[in-house]
Amino acid sequence: MFVCRLCALPLFQSSAKFDSGTGWPSFFAPYDPAHIRQIRDSRHGMVRTEIRCARCDGHLGHVFDDGPPPTGRRYCLNALSLRFVEAG
Numbered sequence: 001m002f003v004c005r006l007c008a009l010p011l012f013q014s015s016a017k018f019d020s021g022t023g024w025p026s027f028f029a030p031y032d033p034a035h036i037r038q039i040r041d042s043r044h045g046m047v048r049t050e051i052r053c054a055r056c057d058g059h060l061g062h063v064f065d066d067g068p069p070p071t072g073r074r075y076c077l078n079a080l081s082l083r084f085v086e087a088g
């Protein structure tokens with residue numbers, strides 16, 4: 001289980017992790033969509049969707065529409081935003 005480094009909210013499960021080839025931790029689905037806040041980000045001359053922790057508003061990374069099945073989503077995380085903990 002990957003949790004928010006700042007507030008420990010559960011964000012992603014390792015079962016949803018995949019190798020995107022980018023070097024960033026990448027997931028095709030969140031643990032709970034309600035734990036992720038999405039914000040349109042038009043900085044740097046491109047439109048992306050920023051993702052933040054829904055509880056502490058900490059920056060997590062971005063989400064893209066070129067991920068694998070079943071969701072087609074690619075949650076691209078900043079490794080510094082996450083902490084890995086054993087489930088349970």
Ligand SMILES: [Zn+2]
Nearest residue numbers: 004007053056
């Ligand atoms: Zn948080």
